[in-house]
Amino acid sequence: MVLEAPPFDETFDSLDTDIWYVSSYTNADSYIDTSWSPNNAIIHDEGVLELLLEKESRGGKPYTGAEIQTYDFYGYGRYEVTMQASGEEGVNSSFFTYTGDHLGDDWNEIDIEIYGLDPTKLHVAYHNDGETFEQEIDLGFDASEGMHTYAFEWRPDSVSWYVDGELVLVEEATIAPVPDVEGRIMASIWTGWNSHLGEPTFETSTSAYYDEISFTPFTDIEQPPAPPLIGDFAVQLVNTDTDEIVAYLQDGMTIDRDLFGDANLTVNVIAYDRDLRTSMRTLGFDVTGALEKHKYEQYAPWALFGDPDRETLNGQQMPDGDYQMTLTAYSGWEGKGIVLEEQSFDFTIEPADGILPGEEEPEPDAGFSLLLYDSATREVKAILDDETIVDTAEIADDRSNILVQLDDPALAAATRSLVMTLDGPVSRSIIEGAAPYALFGDAGFTKLRGVTLPEGDYTLTVSAMSAKRGEGSVLAEQTIDFSVGHDTSDSDGVTVFLVDAENDHFLTELSDGDVIDLSALPTTELSIVVAADDAATESVSMALSGALEFSRTESVEPYALFGDSNPDFRGQQFVPGDYGLEISTHSRDGGSGSTLASVDWDLAFV
Secondary structure (H helix, E strand, O other): OOOOOOOEEEOOOOOOOOOEEEOOOEOOOOOEOEEEOHHHEEEEOOOEEEEEEEOOOEOOEOEEEEEEEEOOOEOOEEEEEEEEOOOOOOOEEEEEEEEOHHHOOOOEEEEEEEEOOOOOEEEEEEEEOOEEEEEEEEOOOOOOOOOEEEEEEEEOOEEEEEEOOEEEEEEOOOOOOOOOOOEEEEEEEEOEOOOOOOOOOOOOEEEEEEEEEEEEEOOOOOOOOOOOOEOOEEEEEEEOOOOEEEEEOOOOEEEEHHHOOOOOEEEEEEEOOHHHHHHOOEEEEEEEEOOOEEEEEOOOOEEOOOOOOOOOOOOEOOOOEEEEEEEEEEOOHHHOOOEEEEEEEEEEEEOOOOOOOOOOOOOOOOOEEEEEEEOOOOEEEEEEOOOEEEEHHHOOOOOEEEEEEEOOHHHHHHOOEEEEEEEOOOOEEEEEOOOOEEOOOEOOHHHEOOEOOOOEEEEEEEEEEOOHHHOOOEEEEEEEEEEEEOOOOOOOOEEEEEEEOOOOEEEEEEOOOOEEOHHHOOOOOEEEEEEEOOOOOOEEEEEEEEOOOEEEEEOOOOEEOOOEEOOEEOOEOOOOEEEEEEEEEEOOHHHOOOEEEEEEEEEEEO
16 A cells, blocks of 8 residues: 655654654554653754663563654655664664555565664565565674664665665565565564574663654555545454454445454554645544444554553454444544544445345344442352352352353444343342442442342343344344352452453363463453452452563552553553463451462463
């Protein structure tokens, strides 16, 4: 995809915010061990940009660095930077072009990099959809001791690199095809798990300095054609399980589910007009029809279900049916300011069998979870399944409730009421018309009613209905048998849950040695939530080690590893790998007092 962008020459007397975005995000699942902070991009009076790398943790990463990137996309031309690299081991000072799946294209990149491990060498490379060319060039000087000018010229059949005006290398696609997709221009300083970089040895901080960055297009070279547009928007339907573009949406388009099956989807929008891209601060999504959603996005990528790190697009199930979507670009944050562009369009997702919702009765099928809830502490105590045994030690008098959690977005969108019936030592039947769907009633999540559940056997039936007041057709139904009694299995003193932090859904109970398949989960935003068995618990300390490291002590229920604003859990992306999870419960706030229970578990995310 090609976005026309004018030439520029940035001398860093100030930072032109019409051209540059100062990065503020974390690649949670990347080997880059650095989070980007705008505070670490510093303009000096002499017209020099300092990119600062500090040994300070941020966003779950042990180092905080800096990165700038253009809003615009640039193609064939000459890219030039005057810079002084860091000379510290473990550090990469870089200047490059980049685009990837989250920007709607294959991975394309052209690099100028200097590793502090040996700043007398220049590392050059390019990447085209997984195929790579790279080489090291002896500079004949130490790039960390002063300013030098580096450049590359990108043409359809070659990339040429220059140092201080002298041609040092020409690569004509002998090893890998030359990049063929325009990208953003970027400059950054970072460290990570990369054998080429070595281990970081600096004590507090190090910097790279940039005096000038310029781009001059080759106007005599034909650029690739633009994608189909809706107004000034390129609107992509994206399979977030594979990061593939299913279709560029157009008004009246029908998309066959055979193209993506049961994959999670999102709608990703690219503002194709340069003036619109640089002026837009908010993009509003208004979706009606088969899915109802309103969302404001503040930064690119502009994605319907969000993007936690500007790299990964969140996806959800999008049901079959007709969609009406309006995109509104605003000049201010949170939908304020003037309307810069507004476009409305319709599209249809057609099922593989060609039958749209409403044309035949859906098969009743469970798409929800049943949660045993402590209404006083606002803790989930168990996920109820058939033949679950709930230990009486975990149930306090007059505090138990049962919540129904709608896991399937399509079912949640279609459900107008829930019918819940409990038979056993306590019997109850209720019709609930809005979340939270609570068997014993509620006045919102903060005021759930509670009862005492005596020992004995129970049968619970839940039916999701297509109309209000328990009327209409049955969309999904589930019946389980569970018991309240003395659980003879060993107890660790805590119950631990894996939580979908994007939708605040409890996914599963965790135990020592569990292996979790990330690809089978409905989201990439996860948290770990702890329920304490001992009623004397006043705080819980949690420490996660491994590919993602994080520790936290919580003194208010629910005890969530990454925090919460009940019931809104904050989450992180888990990198595949082995983890250690240590949990201890305490009799006083802040992790003080006596230790009531502790576990030290091993988990694996694959």
